[in-house]
Amino acid sequence: MxxxxxxxxxxxxxxxxxxxxxxxxxxxxxxxxxxxxxxxxxxxxxxxxxxxxxxxxxxxxxxxxxxxxxxxxxxxxxxxMSVRRPANDRNLSSRSPRGVDVKRNVIFGKGGGRDLKMHIVLPESKPSEPLPAYVWIHGGGWQAGSKEGGINQVARIVAEGFVGATIEYRLTGEAPFPAQIEDCKCAIRFLREHADEYGIDPDRIAVGGSSAGGHLVALLGTSGDVEELEGSGGWPDQSSRVQAVVDLYGPTDFSKFVTTKGFESHNREGSPESKLLGGGEVLGNDEGIRRVNPITYIDDDDPPFLIIHGTSDPVVPANQSQLLHKALEDAGVENKLHLIQGAKHGGREFAAPEIRDMITTFLKETLQDPE
Incomplete structure (x- = not known):
């Protein structure tokens, strides 16, 4: 038995x-x-x-x-790290977050004679209609950082009915300003040119970024189609305008930045701000300060802004976001400034559910609500 x-x-x-x-x-x-x-x-x-x-x-x-x-x-x-990897998962670092499909290293244009690349983050299920896009621009003082971390930044927004992208741009070790904004604008033009291919509504493109990335997205928001910043990276028939901006603790007015008590060292040659301007002390380079400042280009046709900054930021003073907020207000541009009491330069406060919800709500209300 x-x-x-x-x-x-x-x-x-x-x-x-x-x-x-x-x-x-x-x-x-x-x-x-x-x-x-x-x-x-x-x-x-x-x-x-x-x-x-x-x-x-x-x-x-x-x-x-x-x-x-x-x-x-x-x-x-x-x-x-010594990681025991399953046979069907040879490269954990290239694994996509759940619920999205990542098209990696898509060439979007040329910068300084070389290819520029982005990752495009798509919903796993193909939508029936074009979706708004959310483009992430990384920080790192314009001299470091990469597009890799942006995948996680945009994936949760993609889950809310968006297409995402995270882009590279030339760092200051390769070229000074305006190379950085030229590359960002080229990426926006590329997405418009290829909107049908990736299921994007070309009239609904938002950008977000932190620190140096916050500066670049603010500049994208205020300098749409400003010829002197467009560059020649590709897709010249398309517009570089964006329809919404999420600026996390980005610099704006360098003259106020480097004269703020406790931030005077940023005026020195070799600081990130100095490198962006091409070298030398920041103060005295009036034309360079004017050109990199998003406030320079503000007009009443600019898109809505959500600006978030920590009151105890030791890297970029909160007055940079306050100055941008006031200038947008004076021009009649829709915007919101949210100061996080005691928060520093990034950190867990910016990953808190209420802040993530604030960003998601802003993007959805700005780009998804019917007109």
């Missing part, structure tokens, strides 16, 4: 073990990796995570901060 039940019992045991193993593998594939968490915490997309930005336990931060300088360098952590 025992033999008559051996095969079914073995079969049931095999099925049970297989199901458990499959569930465990699936759970591991869906669980965020350390890289996912670090890229999500990297609020200004400079490739580093500070103690203030880190959302995990303090003891883990100390383990990952190998040289004890108070910063986790993401590429070093990922390079040092």
């Amino acid at each position: 025992n033999h008559s039940f051996r095969l079914p019992a073995l079969f049931l045991l095999t099925v049970t073990v297989t199901c458990c193993w499959t569930s465990e593998v699936q759970a591991q594939l869906e669980r965020p990796t350390i890289q996912d968490r670090l890229e999500s915490d990297d609020a200004n997309d400079d490739g580093k995570v500070s103690k203030n930005e880190f959302s995990g336990p303090a003891r883990l931060f100390e383990r990952l901060d190998r040289d004890g300088d108070g910063q986790i360098l993401i590429r070093e952590v990922i390079g040092n």
Whole structure:
């Protein structure tokens, strides 16, 4: 009798073990990796995570901060990790967030004679009608950072009925201003030219960015079709205008920035602001300060802005966002300034549910509501 039940019992045991193993593998594939968490915490997309930005336990931060300088360098952590990877997942770093399809390294134009690339983030299910787009521009003082962290930034917006994109632009080690804004404008023109291919409504394109990226999206918002900033990267028949701007703690007026108490060092040659202007001290370069300032180009035809800044930001003073807010108000441009009391330069306060909801609501109300 025992033999008559051996095969079914073995079969049931095999099925049970297989199901458990499959569930465990699936759970591991869906669980965020350390890289996912670090890229999500990297609020200004400079490739580093500070103690203030880190959302995990303090003891883990100390383990990952190998040289004890108070910063986790993401590429070093990922390079040092020994990860057991499933056979069907050879490159965890190229895995897409759940619910989206990422078209990686799409060439969108030329900058300084080389190809410029973006990642395009699409909903997994093809929509029946064109969707608004949300384009993320990374920070890093115009001298560091990459488009990689932007995938997570736009994925949650894509889930709300958008197409997303995260772009590269020339950093100051390669070229000074206006190379950065020229590349950003080229990306917007590319998306308009290829709107049908990617299911985008060309009349509904929003941009978002943090720190240096916040500066560039503000400049996109106020300088639409300003010829001196367009560049020659491609798609000249298309407009570079955008229809909504999410500016997270971006610089604006360098003359006020570098004379704010506690920020005087930014006036020195070699500061990020100096490098953007092409070198030398910031003060005295009046024309350079004018050209990089989004406030210079404001008029009453500019799109709605959502501006968010921490009151205790030690990198970019909050007066930069306050100046932009006032100038937009004076021009009659719809905008909202939200100051986060005690928040610094990025960090967990900017990933709080109420802030993420504020950004999502702004984008949906601005670009999804029927006219």
